[in-house]
Amino acid sequence: MVFMDETEVLLNDGRYNLRPWVRQKDQHPLAIERAEGIFLWDYRGKRYFDMSSQLVNVNLGYGSREINRAIAEQLERFAYIAPAHGAASRSALAKTLVEKSGGMAKVFFTCGGAESNDNAAQIARAFTGRAKIFSAYRSYHGSTQGAGNLSGDPRRFAVERPAIPGYIKFMAPYIYRETLPFKTEEEISAHYLWVLREQILAEGPQNIAAITLEAVAGTSGVIIPPKGYLPGIRKLCDEFGILLHFDEVMTGFYRTGTLFAFQNFGVTADIITFAKGVTSGYVPLGGVLVSHKIAAFYDDNPLLCGLTYNGHPLSCAAGNAALRVYDELHIEEHVRRLGAALRNALLDLEQRHPSIGNVRSIGLFSALELVKNRATKEPLVSAGNLLDALSGIIALLRERGFLTIGRNNNIMIAPPLIITESELNEALNILDEVLSIVDGSL
Ligand SMILES: Cc1ncc(COP(=O)(O)O)c(C=O)c1O
Structure with missing residues (x-):
């Protein structure tokens, strides 16, 4: 086991580790100290909901x-x-x-x-x-x-x-x-x-x-x-x-x-x-x-x-x-039940947030497609820099403890399949708050 503090982790990472899909300069990754269930903690003790199961792979959460x-x-x-x-x-x-x-x-x-x-x-x-x-x-x-x-x-x-x-x-x-x-x-x-x-x-x-x-x-x-x-x-x-x-x-x-x-x-x-x-x-x-x-x-x-x-x-x-x-864990049934709850909650967000152009959701696999204008469906961010396009919104979510990934104009919501209904609702409140900020920028 290697023990380092947050500064050392990020310093070594930036100096020696090539990070995928990004230019290497000016990246601000999060250093994770520990993880349990659907949650991750940084070195300052701040807790994050893992709302993308990392790269949609940690289906059973952490610490099994x-x-x-x-x-x-x-x-x-x-x-x-x-x-x-x-x-x-x-x-x-x-x-x-x-x-x-x-x-x-x-x-x-x-x-x-x-x-x-x-x-x-x-x-x-x-x-x-x-x-x-x-x-x-x-x-x-x-x-x-x-x-x-x-x-x-x-x-x-x-x-x-x-x-x-x-x-x-x-x-x-x-x-x-x-x-x-x-x-x-x-x-x-x-x-x-x-x-x-x-x-x-x-x-x-x-x-x-x-x-x-x-x-x-x-x-x-x-x-x-x-x-x-x-x-x-x-x-x-x-x-x-x-x-x-x-x-x-x-x-x-x-x-x-x-x-x-x-x-x-x-x-x-x-x-x-x-x-x-x-x-x-x-x-x-x-x-x-x-x-x-x-x-x-x-x-x-x-x-x-x-x-x-x-x-x-x-x-x-x-x-x-x-x-x-x-x-x-009867995960198939659980995903169907929580998938229905997630879908309803996202459709409710769509009613209230004009920045949402489209909700797509099946099981615990969802994307919100963000637009500037619902009538024209103009994407919220231009396709000029696809990899960085949504980084501002992803950063706002991260600041509030909601960790996810986005591509093009889509924010992905794909939490570990073990998420409970109350955890899901708590996380979606953060998304709600950030979408209000996005609406305000339209
Ligand atoms: C549908 C699909 N196929 C293949 C891959 C590549 O998998 P890996 O990164 O394990 O090579 C991915 C990765 O996200 C994927 O989403």
């Missing part, structure tokens, strides 16, 4: 004795054993995940989200013998060369120097900002599905291995698809022999009220990638779940994917414990 104990017990046996050998924690977790997924056959473990998506693309290409992968512009799939090229959001520009051929983007629906005179969600879906079908034909269906999608696009602003859209994508995939890959890295493990977000929409997957919530962020772990057909293909063909830390026993021990805790 069960997860901590499982990691310690695994350490007592052995910390690591190569993927070629059997390890109890790995085989137990593989079995549980496959059984819970309801339809998948096997899992390939990785160390995180981007790695999972890289390997999913590799598996889809090997299985179909096709090269192209379709993904949506409003999406994020990770920042490695492969997952970065798969991502649609502007963070991909950094790895598109040059872009890797074969990663094809399409425009998916965004109900709030549609400008054509659609009368129903089904009409929006039909339009986008027609355009996508045309694009598939233009690219040659025989060349397309997979469509990769976040069922609910997370960092793009909790964008929930219109009715009929995901079933329509499933139909297109079936028509052309294209695999449907859902990226559940952010939405997996009950965030939206079901184990995986796509299960809210009555569709099935051929490939599911996951990470974050599988261990509730206690240690890194990710994976690729594959269908029976894909698993059978690998009975006779070598799996040309490999990682030193494939199914790391410590991570798998944490995963087994986390899955047990989700069950013991």
Whole structure:
């Protein structure tokens, strides 16, 4: 254990640690001294509600004795054993995940989200013998060369120097900002599905291995698809022999009220990638779940994917414990109940705060899209500097003990799934206060 005071932590961090996604100068990060439940404390004893579960991964909050104990017990046996050998924690977790997924056959473990998506693309290409992968512009799939090229959001520009051929983007629906005179969600879906079908034909269906999608696009602003859209994508995939890959890295493990977000929409997957919530962020772990057909293909063909830390026993021990805790806490029911409370509370805020243009919420996964003007839907902050755009509002929230993240014009509200109703209400009072300040600036 390293002991430092706040000044030393921040000094070393600024001098020696490269922080992701920001210019390094003039950053003012928070140093956290301890954490428990849904709360974090800084070195001055100030308490913060963690209203984003960090990067939407600490689903079970901090200080879970069960997860901590499982990691310690695994350490007592052995910390690591190569993927070629059997390890109890790995085989137990593989079995549980496959059984819970309801339809998948096997899992390939990785160390995180981007790695999972890289390997999913590799598996889809090997299985179909096709090269192209379709993904949506409003999406994020990770920042490695492969997952970065798969991502649609502007963070991909950094790895598109040059872009890797074969990663094809399409425009998916965004109900709030549609400008054509659609009368129903089904009409929006039909339009986008027609355009996508045309694009598939233009690219040659025989060349397309997979469509990769976040069922609910997370960092793009909790964008929930219109009715009929995901079933329509499933139909297109079936028509052309294209695999449907859902990226559940952010939405997996009950965030939206079901184990995986796509299960809210009555569709099935051929490939599911996951990470974050599988261990509730206690240690890194990710994976690729594959269908029976894909698993059978690998009975006779070598799996040309490999990682030193494939199914790391410590991570798998944490995963087994986390899955047990989700069950013991009946987290699925809890998320549905509190998700309804959160949604109602946000809709109430929308009534009172003109700066809110749109509320999107499913389970404990929400975004407030902020605007200057409700009639024109002009975004509150210009898209000039996307990474810093909301920093002023995020800072006001942080000053008052409400810690969250925001992107574009969206403030995310995605607390640990263990949050209680009274904690939720207390935190939302802070949001209410800050939104009044934002309204005043319009
Ligand atoms: C949907 C989605 N996929 C992939 C990733 C990348 O995961 P990781 O940062 O673990 O590589 C993220 C990260 O936020 C994500 O939200």
